[in-house]
Amino acid sequence: MTERLVLHEYSQSGNCYKIRLTAALLRVPLERREYDIAKGETRTPEFLAGINPNGRIPVLQVGDRFIPESNAACFYLADGTRLVPEDRFDRADMLHWMFFEQYNHEPNVATLRFWRAFVGEDRLGEAQRAQIPAKQAAGEAALKLLDDHLALRDWLVGDRPTLADIALYAYTHVAGEGGFDIAAFPAIGGWLDRMAGEPGYVAMGG
Amino acid sequence: MTERLVLHEYSQSGNCYKIRLTAALLRVPLERREYDIAKGETRTPEFLAGINPNGRIPVLQVGDRFIPESNAACFYLADGTRLVPEDRFDRADMLHWMFFEQYNHEPNVATLRFWRAFVGEDRLGEAQRAQIPAKQAAGEAALKLLDDHLALRDWLVGDRPTLADIALYAYTHVAGEGGFDIAAFPAIGGWLDRMAGEPGYVAMGG
Secondary structure, three states: OOOOEEEEEOOOOHHHHHHHHHHHHOOOOOEEEEOOHHHOOOOOHHHHHHOOOOOOOOEEEEOOEEEEOHHHHHHHHHOOOOOOOOOHHHHHHHHHHHHHHHHHHHHHHHHHHHHHHHHOHHHOOHHHHHHHHHHHHHHHHHHHHHHHHHOOOOOOOOOOOOHHHHHHHHHHOOHHHHOOOHHHOHHHHHHHHHHHOOOOOOOOOO | OOOOEEEEEOOOOHHHHHHHHHHHHOOOOOEEEEOOHHHOOOOOHHHHHHOOOOOOOOEEEEOOEEEEOHHHHHHHHHOOOOOOOOOHHHHHHHHHHHHHHHHHHHHHHHHHHHHHHHHOHHHOOHHHHHHHHHHHHHHHHHHHHHHHHHOOOOOOOOOOOOHHHHHHHHHHOOHHHHOOOHHHOHHHHHHHHHHHOOOOOOOOOO
């Protein structure tokens, strides 16, 4: 990796953490630039024109080019390393878990964490409050599916950690902050411990 | 590709169509098995145990193994072909568009199409109806971002079609059925025409 890598981030975001954890496990140095999303720092004209027209972090800067979407940025860092399986089926299976994370897990588990631990339930709008029961149920279903899968194996794909584990670890290990009872999912508990024991592991938010 | 490939699908689903279009452009033969999602055929104990514990289609069957998540299935089919860029940055940039599709585009553009053209607005529940304005605005924002990007180039990544174009084509070309005014996005119009002109192209639902 010869080009300069800069992570445009908000350090409490699990999506940003995925990229930092991938880089740490691979011992790839990243510069970091913090944005205050509560102050709208990712919606300024400069950010939209220069970094991400979607107005979101994380964005991984590679030289003078930019990769939005956390799981795509992780793929860039890990492409060709042990964190992406060499086997064609396993590589697609890894992506299956990463798309599951963004579609079924993050919009429920991460959103409830953000609403409850960062915004505060009393500050939510009516439309948000109305979505809580559905998001709670969908988040629990996603965690149940993950737990069932991990009951039979140590890692989501193959016999070692891949980007699938990193992508799902990020918001699962702080799901308690969103009101989810992680203790109800015993296989997830063991998997979280295995992830935290990986050489090079870094904690969130640091 | 020596193993038998079976697409478990609902032929009106854009997510299923992505896989069929990828296979068609690559001249890869697929068997197809249709499910009636309105009758709950993807939620039966047999489907959950044998095909996808998430109870969703599409699923790509490869021999006796299964890949859920449309974009992961497309990646399996196209891995190592011209539809996945050889360049590392471009490959991650393609995935960026595919994750954008599942996070910002599909839950708005595809969901409103399903609610308006398949369920019927008068049959929606209160919680669904309350989400329509936000989904309309978010869908228009996703289409605007796509249109702005395509105003300067023929394809989403590099100088030829990739899985990014296929993933975003699927629900964009039928966005009108969801109440979106595609004529308001002129660059998207030209890009839809280019996609439909690709050798091997097949139409949705056929």
